[in-house]
């Protein structure tokens with residue numbers, strides 16, 4: 001079983017290039033199903049979830065060629081199946097985007113009930129509500145969501161709660177529906193705008209993505225396109241926190257600073273220096289940081305996917321900090337792992353963490369319990385005294401391209417190890 005071993009203490013210094021956004025790439029790949037013409041997608045992150053979805057779309061009968069590590073050409077004119085339920089699809093949350101695109105184009109879809117990181121209940125009632133309002137019948141049978149419609153007709157949809165997935169899924173299904181769909185109480189994350197921009201580049205008529213109301217005028221058909229995925233806001237934020245945790249100095253390149261504003265503001269507030277450039281931000285971790293209050297919110301608030309990384313940063317900041325998780329009902333499972341490293345963190349009622357800053361964390365053996373918690377534990381190890389071993393790193397490999405390589409290039413001591421012999425070799429090399 002692959003694990004990361006990390007030796008803490010080295011400040012991370014240098015430049016890092018951010019990859020394409022996983023959470024934009026996944027729906028953009030699914031959107032390629034909506035046309036029979038060829039779609040070229042560039043700046044895809046080479047991460048497990050993206051590669052699994054590419055394989056799943058190929059399994060439906062699509063013709064996919066990888067023309068580079070980060071580029072695919074997809075032609076879905078020969079899709080022969082509307083059923084996606086293989087082993088991997090079951091484990092990935094974003095497989096539900098296949099529902100929106102298959103239903104949108106073929107008026108039928110069968111997709112395994114989505115898996116994904118265990119962050120508490122991850123219902124899909126808003127997705128189902130939207131599909132039904134567009135005219136589809138939706139049922140659950142033998143672990144699959146089955147949706148079908150004679151035709152899809154535009155409707156006025158007011159979501160009961162803001163959902164990134166449901167906003168995107170209904171946008172996918174409504175693009176080829178008859179008439180106009182108005183969606184309210186929608187998510188406004190950068191990846192929502194990216195998906196809408198890509199669909200419009202295929203001839204869709206979508207207005208208002210990134211605002212509270214999205215208007216979609218159904219069109220007859222969509223044509224091919226060439227599209228490049230936006231940079232990953234959360235990967236960028238993770239490296240920004242790495243500079244804070246290790247008291248380093250990192251220029252985070254290939255980013256859209258506007259997407260990082262909530263993260264930049266918080267790092268500045270706790271005492272980091274943050275300089276913004278056109279497509280880069282530079283974060284300098286200046287010594288002892290101050291505690292603060294964090295509340296995760298929908299965009300443009302502080303992103304829930306940065307909550308573990310920020311909590312790790314606050315674990316050695318001065319004073320008492322509180323972190324309120326308002327999006328997911330169980331996203332502090334990693335607190336016990338942090339406690340093993342000497343953090344003083346108490347989770348109240350499942351969604352409030354009270355963090356008393358300690359002098360420093362100590363290396364320990366910990367488990368990556370989900371994608372972002374795993375990345376946060378690596379940051380904790382980089383800032384801790386001694387050696388940390390992070391297990392279950394397959395979670396991290398779902399969403400971070402070349403994570404250990406990028407950290408090593410910044411001066412971090414991290415390696416993938418398979419067994420005790422590898423661990424001994426790493427310790428000897430880094431002693």
Ligand code: EPZ
Pocket residue numbers: 022023026093094117121122123124125126127128161162163164165166187304305327328329371372399
């Ligand atoms: C997307 O998940 C992201 N995943 C998540 O990133 C991210 O944390 C989340 O958006 C919020 O930004 C992908 O894009 C693949 P939601 P999603 O629908 O779509 C509840 C990562 O680390 N809800 O906005 O599942 C739900 O239970 C991952 O990259 C319903 O109740 O997020 C959750 O509590 C982790 N009913 C909250 O809303 C629904 O129908 C937010 O969910 C849908 C959601």
